[in-house]
Amino acid sequence: MQKRKLGNGGLEVSALGLGCMGLSFGYGPAVGRADGIALIRSAFEAGVTFFDTAECYGPFVNEELVGEAVAPFRDQIVIATKFGFQDGDSKNPSDCRPERIRAVAEASLKRLKTDRIDLFYQHRVDPNVPIEDVAGTVKDLIREGKVKHFGLSEAGAQTIRRAHAVQPVAALQSEYSLWWREPEQSVLPTLDELGIGFVPFSPLGKGFLTGAINPGTEFASNDFRNVVPRFSEANRKANAALVDLLGEIAAGNGVTRAQIALAWLLAQKPGIVPIPGTTKLHRLKENVGAAAVELSAGNLAAIESALQHVQIAGERYPAHMQQRIDR
Numbered sequence: 001m002q003k004r005k006l007g008n009g010g011l012e013v014s015a016l017g018l019g020c021m022g023l024s025f026g027y028g029p030a031v032g033r034a035d036g037i038a039l040i041r042s043a044f045e046a047g048v049t050f051f052d053t054a055e056c057y058g059p060f061v062n063e064e065l066v067g068e069a070v071a072p073f074r075d076q077i078v079i080a081t082k083f084g085f086q087d088g089d090s091k092n093p094s095d096c097r098p099e100r101i102r103a104v105a106e107a108s109l110k111r112l113k114t115d116r117i118d119l120f121y122q123h124r125v126d127p128n129v130p131i132e133d134v135a136g137t138v139k140d141l142i143r144e145g146k147v148k149h150f151g152l153s154e155a156g157a158q159t160i161r162r163a164h165a166v167q168p169v170a171a172l173q174s175e176y177s178l179w180w181r182e183p184e185q186s187v188l189p190t191l192d193e194l195g196i197g198f199v200p201f202s203p204l205g206k207g208f209l210t211g212a213i214n215p216g217t218e219f220a221s222n223d224f225r226n227v228v229p230r231f232s233e234a235n236r237k238a239n240a241a242l243v244d245l246l247g248e249i250a251a252g253n254g255v256t257r258a259q260i261a262l263a264w265l266l267a268q269k270p271g272i273v274p275i276p277g278t279t280k281l282h283r284l285k286e287n288v289g290a291a292a293v294e295l296s297a298g299n300l301a302a303i304e305s306a307l308q309h310v311q312i313a314g315e316r317y318p319a320h321m322q323q324r325i326d327r
């Protein structure tokens, strides 16, 4: 698979990474350990060199899974993980006090069975800790060799600038996809200006853009999508127009909807590296295949004009989670 650069500090990864969250957390029951390891190793065999995890996925168990899975090829890949919630639990408020960041780094290194975190993201901006203190703490960890690169997630343009002034930011990780394009307004121009890479999460719209979810789909009781307004039954019905549209474009190109969704992201800018997640081997292969799908200028213009006619219904997060987003 082709490689892409994230930021100006020498971080290079496969054009598509693997989002590992769903193997342990968020979308129903965790997969068995052996299956999770097999999936991650298959991704590496298919050319993926960028693996995304976080302290709070599980919590903790997803980092352990990733650490064990990548051990045989650790030096050939990039591990990204995240700090930032009280006690490592994403239901809790942010906790990005310097001492907490340092403690998370030590614990993550152990769980990941490694001596350095290649990319360490602040998961959400902490309203109680100045971003300069967060960036300064990660800068110290970089000086000590425990962390290689600094990242932010769902940070707004002003926060990105302030952080970057203290410690260059390699990548911002935020939601971006055919049905969530807010980053285009002020974040993407800021990243371009500062030379920071962009890692879109939920690039498949948490599965919706692939067509695999319909108004009748029932999620497991611990599936996060049960509380996402955009996934209410009524909104899934309303948003089916987008899935139909993507189906037409995909059929016209002889590819799948998931591949269109990923190829569209890859075509936006050279410094973009989406991290789709899946628990299934055949979908992993399908998603990796998107790296070879090149959308022509005509295709992109057709998608753009078709999207103008689609109204997306429902917020992407429930209100309590939306409040954590820094803008």
Ligand SMILES: NC(=O)c1ccc[n+]([C@@H]2O[C@H](COP(=O)([O-])OP(=O)(O)OC[C@H]3O[C@@H](n4cnc5c(N)ncnc54)[C@H](OP(=O)(O)O)[C@@H]3O)[C@@H](O)[C@H]2O)c1
Residues within 6 Å of the ligand: 018, 019, 020, 021, 022, 027, 052, 053, 123, 153, 154, 173, 174, 200, 201, 202, 203, 204, 205, 206, 207, 208, 210, 211, 212, 258, 275, 276, 277, 278, 279, 280, 283, 284, 286, 287
């Ligand atoms: N920074 C943050 O705050 C944040 C937030 C959310 C996620 N993330 C990261 O971003 C990664 C990806 O995001 P995400 O998992 O939320 O969403 P996503 O990649 O947009 O979608 C994942 C969902 O799509 C399904 N899927 C994947 N490929 C498919 C295909 N080809 N056809 C049909 N269905 C398919 C998966 O189900 P199956 O497993 O059944 O295939 C899963 O339910 C996560 O793993 C995590 O590492 C970060």
